[in-house]
Amino acid sequence: MPKKRLLLFLFIILSIGLMTYQSNKGYLHPLKFLNNALNSLHGVVNSVTDSVTSPFKRMLLREQENVRLKAELNKLLREQQEYHEALRENKRLRELLSLKEKEQKFVTAARIISRSADFWSNTFVLDKGYHDRVEKDMTAITHNGLAGKISDVSHSYSSLLLLTDINFSVSVRLQESRREGIISGTGYRKCQLKYIPYDEEVTVGDIVITSGLDALFPKGIPVGYVSRVDKKSTGLFRYIEVLPFVDTTKIEEVAIIKR
Amino acid sequence: MRYLLWATIIPLIFIIQGRVSLFDVAPNFISVVAYYAGIRGEKVYGTLLGSLIGAVQDSLSGAFLGPNLLSKGLVGYFSSFMSGGFFRWTPLLSVIGISVLTFFDGTVVFLSRSIFERMPVSIGAALFIVTLQSLINAPLGILLKPRAIQQGSEGQK
Secondary structure (H helix, E strand, O other): OOHHHHHHHHHHHHHHHHHHHHHHHOOOOOOOHHHHHHHHHHHHHHHHHHHHHHHHHHHHHHHHHHHHHHHHHHHHHHHHHHHHHHHHHHHHHHHHHHHHHHOOOEEEEEEEEEEOOOOOOOEEEEOOOHHHOOOOOOEEEOOOOEEEEEEEEOOOOEEEEEOOOOOOEEEEEEOOOOOEEEEEEOOOOOEEEEOOEOOOOOOOOOEEEEOOOOOOOOOOOEEEEEEEEEOOOOOOEOEEEEEEOOOOOOOOEEEEEOO | OHHHHHHHHHHHHHHHHHHOOEOOEOOOHHHHHHHHHHHHOOHHHHHHHHHHHHHHHHHHHOOOOOHHHHHHHHHHHHHHHHHOOOOOOOHHHHHHHHHHHHHHHHHHHHHHHHHHOOOOOOHHHHHHHHHHHHHHHOOHHHHOOOHHHHHHHHHHO
16 A cells, blocks of 8 residues: 555544544544634734724715615605695685685586697696586686686596687676677687777776676686787777786686586 | 745634625635645645644634544545646646535535534535535636646746
8 A cells, every 4th residue: 555545544544533532532622722813813803894894884874874864855855745735735625615605606626637638729628527517618717717618528527628728718898997808818828808999998907807798608707807908009909918817827626617 | 934824824714714604604715725735735745734724623613623634634635636646737627626625525524523423414404505615615726726737837928
């Protein structure tokens, strides 16, 4: 047997013998002192590691805290917005309620759920229809004044044609002078007051209300105020622009009334 | 100088081994040291250094002296075959060799403990542990070259 293999054989025998001895007589720990040395080394490594990593850990903790605080701030801001939204909704609904109590011809209150699919028409979709006793040509008002009329009705939905739409017209009266005229939509924000003669004195700020003469709209609903009077134009009638009281960009709910 | 290097590396390996784990399994880097001792030296040197490392590990583990002494000694002995005595060293052979010897090391320790003390873990868990340790050590086989190979590649440069 070669010398090295013999050595290996002896090594194995010695190892097994050592283990057998220990299993009978108890453990031998000739190098136990190394354990303390290694533990001390672990301690040193730990303290070095801690001193290196602790600034990063602190940074990480601050970062985490920052993220948490930002999330909390966002949550609070969202809650605040929700609270303000609820307050505004409450105000609007109160106004609508007061309108309901005031108006004898109240049919229902409707919420605007969308704009019309037609980009060019000033039409909104309401969440009330036949089912809620809404009928075509009924008047839609807000606490500010006239909003428009119902142009189309289905079972649960209806279309509101705004007074700014080019297809909308209503018989009106100047509140002070009691002069009658017709208001038509221009398609964008303002309306035009037609058929006011040249000799009629009209000033900016005059209030326009419905006259009730067109058999569609009840009498006395505020429509808007005169925002511009063109005195230089020629012809039989004045060119008068009326700004509606109802801001169609902010409208959310309407009350529907019958004539 | 060489012994000073060993004296520095071995405690460092023990420290690293005690601080990292993968799937709750501590790596067996110390087996790599025994393997390295075998491929760098010859059989007797590998066996002696391996068994010394094993004895240190046994002492540090707090269990009885012998299992690691035997296993690391055997790893040192068998790894010396990789240095050209029996096999011709290639990176792939080294990867396989280090994996097999790590597996062998773990198996010898497990069997020794099971026979002379009591089974430390179930056989399934032991198999998982030694397999994972073998896989962890496998890439190191590419880096650890026998002295002759290293000198040859340095000479070519």
